Each structure stands twice: as structure tokens, then as C-alpha cells.
Amino acid sequence: MRLDCLFLIKYGEIALKGGNRKFFLNRLKSNIKNQLKGIHSKIIIKWGRIYLYVDAQDEKFTDMTLGRVLGIISYSRALRISKNIEEIKKTAVNIARENKGLNFKIEARRQDKTFQYNSYNIACIVGEEVLKNIPRLKVNLYNPDWVINIEIREQTYIYSKEKKGPGGLPAGCSGKGLLLLSGGIDSPVAGYLMARRGLAVNSVYFHTYPYTSEKALEKVKDLHKILSGYLPYSKLFIINFTEVQLEIKKQANPNEITLLSRACMMKIASIIAQNNNFSCLITGESLGQVASQTIESLSFTNSQAGLSVIRPLIGMDKEEIILIAKKIGTFDTSIQPFADCCTIFAPEHPLIRPELGQITESFNSLKIGNKLPDAAENAEIISY
Amino acid sequence: MIYLDWAASSLPDINLLKQSGNIYSKYYANPSAVHREGQNAFDFLNKCRKNISELLGCKDNEIIFTSGGTESNNIIINSVLKKAVKKYSKPPHVIISGLEHASVYNSAKALSDFGIEVSIVNPLKSGFISPETVRENLKENTILVSVILISNETGAVQPVKEISETVKEYSRNTGRNIRFHTDAVQAFGKIYFKPDELGIDTASFSAHKIGGPRGVGALYIKNGCNINPLYCGGNQEMGIRPGTENLPGIYSFSLVCNDILPLVHDNHQKAKKLMNIITEELTSMDRAEIIPYGRITETEKFSPYILKASFPPVPGEVLVRVLQDRGICISTGSACVSRKKNRQRILFSMGIDETTAYSSVRISTGHSTTEEDIYKFVKILKEELYVLRKVTGK
Numbered sequence: 001m002r003l004d005c006l007f008l009i010k011y012g013e014i015a016l017k018g019g020n021r022k023f024f025l026n027r028l029k030s031n032i033k034n035q036l037k038g039i040h041s042k043i044i045i046k047w048g049r050i051y052l053y054v055d056a057q058d059e060k061f062t063d064m065t066l067g068r069v070l071g072i073i074s075y076s077r078a079l080r081i082s083k084n085i086e087e088i089k090k091t092a093v094n095i096a097r098e099n100k101g102l103n104f105k106i107e108a109r110r111q112d113k114t115f116q117y118n119s120y121n122i123a124c125i126v127g128e129e130v131l132k133n134i135p136r137l138k139v140n141l142y143n144p145d146w147v148i149n150i151e152i153r154e155q156t157y158i159y160s161k162e163k164k165g166p167g168g169l170p171a172g173c174s175g176k177g178l179l180l181l182s183g184g185i186d187s188p189v190a191g192y193l194m195a196r197r198g199l200a201v202n203s204v205y206f207h208t209y210p211y212t213s214e215k216a217l218e219k220v221k222d223l224h225k226i227l228s229g230y231l232p233y234s235k236l237f238i239i240n241f242t243e244v245q246l247e248i249k250k251q252a253n254p255n256e257i258t259l260l261s262r263a264c265m266m267k268i269a270s271i272i273a274q275n276n277n278f279s280c281l282i283t284g285e286s287l288g289q290v291a292s293q294t295i296e297s298l299s300f301t302n303s304q305a306g307l308s309v310i311r312p313l314i315g316m317d318k319e320e321i322i323l324i325a326k327k328i329g330t331f332d333t334s335i336q337p338f339a340d341c342c343t344i345f346a347p348e349h350p351l352i353r354p355e356l357g358q359i360t361e362s363f364n365s366l367k368i369g370n371k372l373p374d375a376a377e378n379a380e381i382i383s384y
Numbered sequence: 385m386i387y388l389d390w391a392a393s394s395l396p397d398i399n400l401l402k403q404s405g406n407i408y409s410k411y412y413a414n415p416s417a418v419h420r421e422g423q424n425a426f427d428f429l430n431k432c433r434k435n436i437s438e439l440l441g442c443k444d445n446e447i448i449f450t451s452g453g454t455e456s457n458n459i460i461i462n463s464v465l466k467k468a469v470k471k472y473s474k475p476p477h478v479i480i481s482g483l484e485h486a487s488v489y490n491s492a493k494a495l496s497d498f499g500i501e502v503s504i505v506n507p508l509k510s511g512f513i514s515p516e517t518v519r520e521n522l523k524e525n526t527i528l529v530s531v532i533l534i535s536n537e538t539g540a541v542q543p544v545k546e547i548s549e550t551v552k553e554y555s556r557n558t559g560r561n562i563r564f565h566t567d568a569v570q571a572f573g574k575i576y577f578k579p580d581e582l583g584i585d586t587a588s589f590s591a592h593k594i595g596g597p598r599g600v601g602a603l604y605i606k607n608g609c610n611i612n613p614l615y616c617g618g619n620q621e622m623g624i625r626p627g628t629e630n631l632p633g634i635y636s637f638s639l640v641c642n643d644i645l646p647l648v649h650d651n652h653q654k655a656k657k658l659m660n661i662i663t664e665e666l667t668s669m670d671r672a673e674i675i676p677y678g679r680i681t682e683t684e685k686f687s688p689y690i691l692k693a694s695f696p697p698v699p700g701e702v703l704v705r706v707l708q709d710r711g712i713c714i715s716t717g718s719a720c721v722s723r724k725k726n727r728q729r730i731l732f733s734m735g736i737d738e739t740t741a742y743s744s745v746r747i748s749t750g751h752s753t754t755e756e757d758i759y760k761f762v763k764i765l766k767e768e769l770y771v772l773r774k775v776t777g778k
Contacts, residue, residue: 210705246775343699343742344776 003042005059006080007066008159009050012073012167025050028071028170034232035065047111047153051078063163068229070196072165076149081156083115088122088156089129092148095160096130096137101145103138104130108150115152122150166196171231174198177310178273179282180265181205181236183219183340186284186313188330189321191227193312194282201227202234202278204269204379206241211342220340221382222333228384230328237272237379241265244371245345254347256362258292259354261345263304263363264372270306271376280308286321287314296353303360386712386757390593391536391570391690391748397595400639404597404632411631416618429629432638439645441578442604448621449634452601453569454487455614456588457530459603459624460565461491463612464528465498475499477526481513482506482733483535483542485567489729492530501525506733511540511676512685515550522554528563533577533587534570537730537746538675539690541575542566548583563609569593569601573644574689575652585609591633595751596640600633644751651751655688658749658758665762666693669769673740675731689749692731696743698772703745706768712761715746 009032014024029043032052039061042053052075054062059077066075079095081087096104108122117125126148127139151157179191181203195201205220217238224236241264248260269281285293292301302309313321325331351359387395407428413421415429430444437444450456464478480492482504496502503521507513513531522529529551533544548564555562568587571577573594579587586609590601605611605624617626644651663680666672674680675692695703700716707714731741749758 210709211699211702213701213705249776342702344697344702 002055003040003053005054005056005062006078006157007052007054007062007075008078008157009052009066009075009165010048010073010162011050011071013169014071015048024071024170024173027173028069031071031170031172031232032066032069035069035229036062051157067163067165069170070166070168070198070230071170073167074162074165076159076162078157078159081158083112083152083156085117085122085125088150088158089126091158092126092150093130093133095148095158096134099146099160102136103140103143103145105139105141105144105147106130106150107147108152110152112152112154122152126150166230168196169198171195171198172200172233174200175279176200176202176277177280177282178237178269178276178278179203180269180284181220181224182284183216183223183334183336183338184284185318185325185331185334186286186289186321188223188227188284188334189324189328190282190284190312192230192324192328192330194310195227195230199280199282200233201231201282202237202276203227204237204239204272206239206265206268206340208242208245208342208345209240211242211245211344212340213338215336215338216340219333219336219338223330224382225384226328226330226333231384234384235276236382236384238382239268239375239379241268241375244268244368244375247368247371248366249345251366252362255349255351256354256359257345257347258350259297259300259359260363260366262292262297262301264366264368266301266304266309267306267372268376270304271373272379273307275376280310281305282310282312284313284321285311286316286318289318292350294352296356297351300354300356300359300363303356304363386761388747388749388753388757388761389713389715390750390753391746392715393592393598394595394750395752396592396597397640397643400595400643401597401636403639404636407632407635415629415631416620425631429631429634432631432634435638436602436641439641440604442580443607445622446579446604446607448603448605448624449629449637450588450601450603450621450625451599451630452592453485453567453588453590455625456590456601456603457485457487457565457567458491459611459614460528460563460586460588461488461495461530462614464495464500466612474525475501476528477501477503477523479503479505479518479521479526479529481531481542483511483513483532483537483540483730484530485532485536485569488530488532488567504733505531507540509676509735510678510682511535511538511734513542513547515543515546518547519550519554522551522562524558524560526560526562528565530565530567532567532570533582534568534574534687534690535730536570536690538679538692538734539570539687539748540676540679541571541685541687544584545582552583568604570687570690573641573648574655574687576648579604579606586611591637591640594640594644596637597633600630600637602637647751652688654751655749655753656683658753658755659683659688659691661755661758662691662747662762665766669766671695671773672769675736675740675744676734691747692744693747694740694744695769696739698743698769698776700743700745702772703743703768706772707764710764710768712764715748716744 017024039058044051106123106127108119110119148160177199179201181187191201228234252260411425411428413425415426434444437447492502551564563585565586566584569590572589585606587604592598613624620626673694679686728741
């Protein structure tokens with residue numbers, strides 16, 4: 001247990017957070033620890049950087065995990081060595097030998113002003129050493145294939161191969177929300193985008209077995225697990241929606257079934273949110289994508305929510321959403337062919353532009369008694 | 385559990401399968417090895433081959449062991465490729481029926497990527513392939529016709545003998561040699577047939593449809609019919625299916641054949657009785673459709689082991705789930721197809737409409753299905769359909 005492996009982590013937007021910066025950094029530190037799932041580690045926050053020490057055996061796991069910690073802009077495997085220029089040169093050459101590509105650049109920062117060489121000189125000396133040892137390389141200051149970073153502080157920190165983090169704000173620093181998660185492409189992306197703004201995103205799924213399959217539920221669990229890779233704590237509430245759905249089917253005009261079902265889902269989600277102190281609901285709705293996502297329809301379902309409904313995809317194209325889904329790893333799971341809605345409940349001609357008063361009256365006249373709070377009460381909860 | 389999905393896979397005969405475990409210790413050597421243990425294994429392999437060929441009424445060198453129906457079908461369909469490159473200046477032509485299992489249908493379609501012409505002959509609404517329609521599709525460059533013997537979706541027994549005669553007549557008249565293949569996976573052990581009486585050149589069989597293990601099957605290749613192997617390796621199975629033979633699996637296959645093939649007629653009669661119970665009950669039910677409708681009056685033309693029925697507008701998948709919770713296993717489309725549209729390809733080829741197709745289920749029995757199973761199934765089916773229709777208001 002030697003803590004002999006160092007990662008140098010950079011954060012982005014947190015740096016702009018004036019007086020609150022400490023709160024965000026502490027949250028980020030706590031999230032890193034949680035997402036590393038208790039491996040032996042030490043975190044030092046200093047000089048606008050986070051220095052994470054783990055044991056060498058945990059390097060691969062840490063590398064994989066940091067790529068999913070919200071709030072991190074970039075991170076690199078780094079070495080902490082002395083301020084001896086010869087050691088710096090030697091280390092840089094070793095790193096250069098491992099890098100691929102012929103064009104390189106050295107970037108140096110001298111925080112310790114007592115160091116004998118300034119940043120420019122450091123870059124030249126080390127660059128020259130690299131060229132001397134690996135003559136095929138070329139210096140390219142504008143478009144290098146790789147960069148070696150040297151930071152002279154109380155010791156020297158030297159790193160290359162910076163990897164991109166997800167950016168955004170640390171999970172949980174913007175409060176808690178509840179995502180209406182379906183098995184589709186959109187809702188996991190909506191959840192991710194809000195998590196990236198610091199919301200601790202929990203999820204709710206409405207299951208209608210046997211009208212939908214167990215595979216549809218498994219798919220949603222898999223999607224939630226993927227999202228949980230970005231969130232230190234996350235719960236999935238599974239609602240048995242079958243009884244409510246059947247009542248709507250029995251009582252409602254066929255063309256109103258979809259909208260009334262969405263409204264009931266919003267109501268149940270609101271109850272769960274209120275019971276768990278979640279401040280908002282999140283959906284993956286995108287304006288005009290399907291019949292239930294017209295402005296009129298959204299206005300109605302919004303009216304049944306009882307708290308803020310955030311729709312981060314509202315102005316996005318399907319192609320843009322798919323790109324994000326692929327990036328965060330949910331796309332392949334989302335496209336598995338297990339439908340989350342049965343054709344029995346899908347009207348042939350759904351209502352597209354409901355009149356708010358009329359559809360609200362239809363909703364209010366549904367005789368569903370305590371079915372909505374009961375459904376919320378009896379949710380199965382899975383935590384990751 | 386009342387298991388009514390034998391067309392997908394049968395209930396295994398566990399006692400028989402356990403016997404194959406002994407083979408591992410007795411015949412462990414590679415049947416291709418030169419030493420005595422290898423030769424013993426080789427002799428045992430051929431004993432199994434002889435046994436199965438005798439039961440099937442063909443010569444032992446006409447049976448090649450494979451990993452099952454899919455591989456057997458692929459060997460035949462893809463053997464066209466090498467032939468095409470070597471022999472013909474004009475791209476060859478292959479005819480398949482629209483009823484084919486995915487292993488024939490998809491491998492034939494893949495041939496068109498190599499410039500081979502593929503024609504698909506769709507069935508009549510009655511569910512049968514017309515020999516006349518096959519005849520109309522025969523061309524000067526046709527080299528292979530493949531028509532399934534019993535449809536795995538509807539149980540319709542295709543007029544393979546008549547189609548084969550049509551093809552042979554065309555071959556004689558044009559001086560050609562058009563191969564005729566049949567996927568006999570659902571027929572093997574279910575109806576009586578002899579390959580040479582059917583006039584076929586090749587046929588596929590599978591062990592796990594009659595109580596044998598998965599991963600074992602056979603390919604009948606009539607003597608004189610040259611088939612190119614699907615892939616290359618050693619010279620096992622006359623070079624047509626290289627790879628060290630699955631001797632325990634083949635032995636189990638042989639044991640199951642011993643049990644089942646002599647009883648084809650008796651089991652067939654029993655299956656007919658069970659199927660009559662089901663069809664009588666269904667014809668008395670409201671909004672229950674048998675696919676194709678004609679099977680009620682033409683029962684002799686259908687396998688008594690397979691029935692396709694539809695209960696619109698209840699989606700077939702929902703009914704499967706509901707019945708599974710009541711301890712009954714039936715299925716929707718072919719077990720080998722996962723995507724919804726493709727699952728109904730065969731019904732669409734018969735001209736069945738979407739609602740009926742998506743509301744369809746397949747009920748398939750086996751030699752150990754009992755009358756009690758069937759009566760229970762029908763009772764539970766009626767109960768659940770009543771509930772489903774009531775709660776959905778349909």
C-alpha cells in the first residue's frame with residue numbers, strides 16, 4: 001500500500017467559482033473518493049490542481065474511473081521528481097520514447113521562482129535533450145502530436161498524455177433531481193447532461209409487465225448502471241405501472257391515452273421527488289420528436305408535475321442526442337429491441353395538440369383513487 | 385411447467401444424455417488418430433453413423449455429422465459459392481421458399497452479395513409452396529432449389545416430393561443438374577420419410593428437436609452429390625465438415641434416434657389426437673384464428689406437432705409472458721429470430737396481415753406431451769385471454 005502512482009487532475013468551471021470554490025472542490029474530492037470505491041488513495045488539492053495518489057496496482061482502475069468523474073476537465077498519469085534539471089531531462093526523454101508521433105512540444109511552468117531556469121529556458125533545455133536522444137522527432141509549437149508538461153513547484157511534476165474528463169460540475173453540488181428514465185436513447189442523455197451540471201440524478205422507470213417484457217426492465221437497469229458510473233450515489237425507482245395503465249385504457253378516450261399516461265407518470269414521479277427531497281424532474285423530451293412532445297402536450301404534462309421539469313434535450317436534434325449517447329456509452333444498450341410500451345396502449349391517432357382545459361378535465365375525471373400514491377409508495381428501489 | 389415449445393427445442397431425454405458421459409472416458413481419443421484408441425473411437429463413430437442411416441433408410445456414407453440444422457443448411461447454401469466461382473461464367477441462380485428457416489433464408493440472401501441471383505418463392509395463402517411456381521422460377525442458370533419440408537412456423541408439410549419431381553424433370557429436359565435441398569429439421573422423427581423416396585439430394589437434421597443434445601445434427605447427402613465444405617480443415621466427415629467429431633453428442637443423437645424413429649407412426653397418431661383437442665377448442669373460441677385457416681379441414685397436410693394461432697389484438701409476446709407466469713411455455717415466432725419484423729417474415733410471405741401476425745403464437749408439442757398438458761393449456765389460455773381482453777377493453 002504505497003501510494004506510488006500519481007494522477008494530476010485539472011478542473012474547469014470550478015475555478016470560476018469565487019467564494020464557493022471550496023464547496024465545489026470538496027464535493028469533487030468526495031466524489032472522486034466515492035467513485036474510486038474505497039481503494040487506498042490520498043488527495044491533495046493545491047495550486048489549482050488535484051493530486052491523486054493511489055497504489056500502482058490500482059492505476060488502470062483509477063484511469064478508467066477518472067474519465068467518468070464529473071467536474072474533471074482533464075487528468076494525466078504524472079511523475080513527481082526532484083528539481084534537479086538532469087533528472088528532469090532524463091525523465092522527459094523516457095516519456096518521449098513512449099509517446100507516438102513525431103511532432104512534440106514542451107510546456108513548462110515555474111511556480112517556484114527560486115528555480116534557476118525560467119519557464120522558457122526549461123522548455124528549451126528539455127526540448128534539446130529530447131531531440132538529442134531521439135533525433136527523428138521535431139518540435140512543433142502549433143500542432144504537436146504530444147506535449148510534455150513540466151511544473152516546477154515544491155517538487156517537479158511532469159506529465160504527458162492528458163486525457164479528457166467529462167467536464168461540468170461535480171455531481172450533487174447543484175442539488176438532487178429525478179429522471180424519468182425509459183429504455184430509449186433520449187432519457188439517459190438527458191440524465192447525463194443534468195448530472196454534468198452538478199445535479200445528483202436519480203431515476204424512475206414505469207414498468208408495465210406483462211405488457212412489456214422483463215428484458216425491457218433489464219435494459220433500463222443496465223442504462224441506469226451506466227449513468228451511475230458518473231454519479232457516486234444514484235437510486236433507480238421501479239414503478240409497477242400496469243394497474244394505472246389499464247385503468248387509463250379502460251376509462252379514457254383512446255386518443256388521450258398517451259398523454260394521460262404521461263401525466264400520471266409525472267404525478268407519481270412528483271410524489272417520489274417530494275418524498276425524497278428531489279428538487280426537480282428531468283425528462284428526455286425533445287420538441288416535436290413524437291406526438292406527446294408538442295408544446296401543447298408538454299404544457300399539459302408540465303401542469304401535472306408540481307415541481308420544476310427540466311428538459312435538457314428540448315432544442316436538440318436526434319443526431320446530436322445520438323452522438324452524446326454514443327459518447328457516454330448508453331447508445332448500444334438503448335437500441336436493444338425491448339419496447340417499453342405495448343401496442344395495446346398506443347392509440348392509432350394520438351392527440352397531438354390538446355386543449356389544456358379539456359385534457360386537464362379528462363385527467364381530473366379519471367377515477368384512479370389512490371393508485372398513483374400507492375404506485376409511488378410501492379416502488380422497488382435499486383441503489384448503485 | 386407445461387412445455388409447448390418443442391419446435392424450438394425438445395425436452396431432453398436426460399437418461400439417454402447421461403449415457404453419453406460414459407463415452408468420454410471410453411472413447412476419449414481423436415477418431416482421426418492412427419493409434420488403436422483413435423481407431424476405436426473412429427469405429428464407434430461409424431457405428432453411430434450406420435445406426436442412424438439404417439433408421440433413416442439411407443447408406444451410411446450419406447450421413448455427415450454437423451453441429452445442427454443451421455450448420456447443415458449453411459454447408460449446402462454456401463457450397464454454391466465455390467461452384468459459382470469455379471464452374472459458371474454466368475452468375476448462378478438459387479431458389480428458396482419464403483418459408484425457410486433463418487439459417488437458409490439469411491445465408492441464401494447473403495449469396496447475393498457475391499453476385500449470385502436468389503429468387504424467393506412465396507407460399508400461397510394456404511401456407512404451401514406450389515410446384516408450379518417453383519417451375520416458373522427455374523432458369524438456365526439455376527443450380528440449387530431449397531424448400532423446407534415442414535414449416536417451423538405453421539407446421540405445413542410442403543409438397544417436397546412433387547417439387548423435387550418438377551425440378552428433376554426440368555433438369556432432364558435441359559440437361560442440367562439442379563440440386564434439391566430440404567431443411568428436414570422439423571420433420572425428422574416427426575413424420576415418416578425416406579430421403580430417396582422424397583427425391584431430394586440433401587437434407588438437414590437436428591438432434592435437439594427430438595430429445596437429443598444441442599450442438600449435434602446431420603446432413604444427408606445423396607451418393608454422387610458433390611458438396612463443397614463450408615470451411616477448411618482436416619478430412620473428417622469426408623472433408624465436408626472438418627473438425628474433431630463430437631463423439632459423445634453423436635452417440636446421444638444415435639441413442640435418441642433409436643428411441644424415436646421406430647415410434648414415428650405411434651407418436652404421430654398421439655400428436656394428432658392432441659392437436660385435434662387444441663384445434664377443436666380454438667375453433668370454438670371467439671376471436672381465435674388458426675393460421676392458415678385451411679388446416680382445420682386439411683389436417684393431413686400439416687404436422688400435428690406444430691400449430692400457429694392468433695388471438696388479435698392481444699400481442700403474441702404479451703400472451704407468451706402471461707402464460708409463462710401460469711407455468712406454460714409457448715412461443716411467438718421462430719426462436720432463432722430476435723427482431724420483431726423479421727420474426728413475422730414467414731407469416732407476411734403468406735399474406736397474413738400485420739395485426740394477425742403480431743398477435744400470433746406458436747404451440748408445438750413433442751412425444752412426451754400429454755392430454756392432461758393440453759387440457760390444462762387450453763383452460764389457462766381461455767382464462768388468460770378473457771382477463772387480457774377484459775382489462776384492455778378489447
